[in-house]
Amino acid sequence: MSEKAKKLAVIGAGPGGYTAAFHAAQLGMEVTLIDTREKPGGVCLNVGCIPSKALLHAAGIVSESHHAAELGIAFDEPRLDLDKLRSWKNKIVDQLTGGLGQLAKKHKVRFINGHASFKDSGSLKVKTGKSIEDVDFDYAIVATGSVPSRIPGIDLESDRVMDSTDALALPEIPGSLLVVGGGYIGLELGSVYSVLGSKVSVVEFMDTLLPGVDQDLVRPLERKIKKSFEKIYLKTKVTEMRETESGVSVKFEGKVNEEMEFDRVLVAIGRKPLSEEIGLENTGIELDKAGFIKTDRRMRTAESNIFAIGDIAGQPMLAHKGMMEAKVAVEVIDGQDSVFDNRVIPAVVFTDPEIAWAGLTEPEAKEQGKEIKVTRFPWAASGRALTMGRKEGLTKMVLDPATGGILGVGIVGAHAGEMIAEGALAIEMGAVAEDLALTIHTHPTLSETVGEAAEMFTGFSTHVFTKPRS
Numbered sequence: 120m121s122e123k124a125k126k127l128a129v130i131g132a133g134p135g136g137y138t139a140a141f142h143a144a145q146l147g148m149e150v151t152l153i154d155t156r157e158k159p160g161g162v163c164l165n166v167g168c169i170p171s172k173a174l175l176h177a178a179g180i181v182s183e184s185h186h187a188a189e190l191g192i193a194f195d196e197p198r199l200d201l202d203k204l205r206s207w208k209n210k211i212v213d214q215l216t217g218g219l220g221q222l223a224k225k226h227k228v229r230f231i232n233g234h235a236s237f238k239d240s241g242s243l244k245v246k247t248g249k250s251i252e253d254v255d256f257d258y259a260i261v262a263t264g265s266v267p268s269r270i271p272g273i274d275l276e277s278d279r280v281m282d283s284t285d286a287l288a289l290p291e292i293p294g295s296l297l298v299v300g301g302g303y304i305g306l307e308l309g310s311v312y313s314v315l316g317s318k319v320s321v322v323e324f325m326d327t328l329l330p331g332v333d334q335d336l337v338r339p340l341e342r343k344i345k346k347s348f349e350k351i352y353l354k355t356k357v358t359e360m361r362e363t364e365s366g367v368s369v370k371f372e373g374k375v376n377e378e379m380e381f382d383r384v385l386v387a388i389g390r391k392p393l394s395e396e397i398g399l400e401n402t403g404i405e406l407d408k409a410g411f412i413k414t415d416r417r418m419r420t421a422e423s424n425i426f427a428i429g430d431i432a433g434q435p436m437l438a439h440k441g442m443m444e445a446k447v448a449v450e451v452i453d454g455q456d457s458v459f460d461n462r463v464i465p466a467v468v469f470t471d472p473e474i475a476w477a478g479l480t481e482p483e484a485k486e487q488g489k490e491i492k493v494t495r496f497p498w499a500a501s502g503r504a505l506t507m508g509r510k511e512g513l514t515k516m517v518l519d520p521a522t523g524g525i526l527g528v529g530i531v532g533a534h535a536g537e538m539i540a541e542g543a544l545a546i547e548m549g550a551v552a553e554d555l556a557l558t559i560h561t562h563p564t565l566s567e568t569v570g571e572a573a574e575m576f577t578g579f580s581t582h583v584f585t586k587p588r589s
Contacts, residue, residue, distance in 0.1 A: 339531050496582075
């Protein structure tokens with residue numbers, strides 16, 4: 120690095136943006152971090168990952184109180200104090216965003232609360248509440264994130280129609296709620312409202328919940344949702360919504376063709392990159408058809424001194440992907456030979472049961488024409504799962520039949536999101552099934568199921584019958 124500190128501007132202070140800012144400061148750069156919110160944290164901390172997980176935790180406590188009756192432990196029916204729950208969730212958000220603000224000060228990162236747009240490839244115009252400020256830079260990182268998508272052709276403006284941000288504010292617990300979209304956002308928030316007292320229905324255009332996710336992992340969740348949700352409408356789309364005196368009337372088309380009324384509607388059909396109104400047209404930055412900024416594996420855009428990370432830089436839209444991309448971009452700016460070359464990006468659906476996977480799924484491997492061997496360890500054979508009353512789980516492994524190389528790991532069940540890290544590490548390290556089988560897993564734990572799924576490949580599983588070798 121040269122004697123003169125490099126001036127870096129980071130647009131967007133979500134997980135990718137603040138990671139980039141802090142890492143750059145650690146490397147001696149002069150950093151300006153800009154965001155439209157008053158504190159760093161972005162969508163994830165303010166209206167995404169963190170508040171949704173707080174509410175899912177609360178919903179989980181209610182579910183556990185009901186489950187306890189099966190064990191001979193009786194509780195009074197939980198009483199919901201919505202104001203207190205909302206306050207608790209907001210307190211967590213404030214604590215985390217406030218902590219990031221303090222870290223920014225310690226790293227001597229200059230934080231500007233305002234809307235940034237490019238004037239050209241070396242300067243920004245930042246609109247704050249009181250003025251317009253020019254910010255010059257040697258390098259810039261775009262980390263503006265994404266926003267909720269809307270249903271094409273439907274523009275109903277009503278307090279009764281919510282996106283994920285609105286739903287996380289917990290305006291009320293409606294008597295009936297329609298969730299439009301059977302992806303992870305819709306199912307997570309639908310699960311929260313269902314446990315808290317709403318009659319929840321889901322409508323999904325595709326023929327399955329969580330389209331694109333291995334259906335071996337989806338089925339245990341679907342079985343549970345069918346019991347707790349009011350209705351699940353697959354291969355059906357919403358063609359019209361209109362507000363009535365008592366709710367929202369919704370017209371369905373497809374496998375279900377009728378009109379129904381709900382107290383509220385949550386639109387959760389995905390997210391789109393926030394690439395508009397940030398002055399990209401004043402630079403040489405290129406977008407793809409979906410509105411994502413085109414980058415190379417070093418996160419560099421068509422402008423050699425401007426980088427893009429996180430949701431704005433393409434799928435998958437996951438905070439942890441953006442955080443890793445942030446470090447790569449900053450290290451490239453610093454002159455290091457860094458590249459985003461991770462073999463896998465693990466993903467988690469924080470429903471109950473949770474679903475997590477890393478690497479190739481069985482359908483993906485088959486689409487690619489790969490020769491594979493698949494092992495499935497049912498949690499009904501796990502002592503720990505049974506003691507928790509969670510026998511619905513499954514740990515699945517996709518392997519190279521010739522070498523035992525681990526191509527993919529999928530888990531559905533309690534705490535799957537915590538467990539998937541072992542699978543991701545195994546793939547990154549080029550491990551084979553025998554490596555996991557020979558690793559002593561603590562007994563009795565759910566993590567044992569990962570080792571046992573690997574043992575099934577070797578033919579020596581302890582708790583699932585395998586044919587003796589001839």
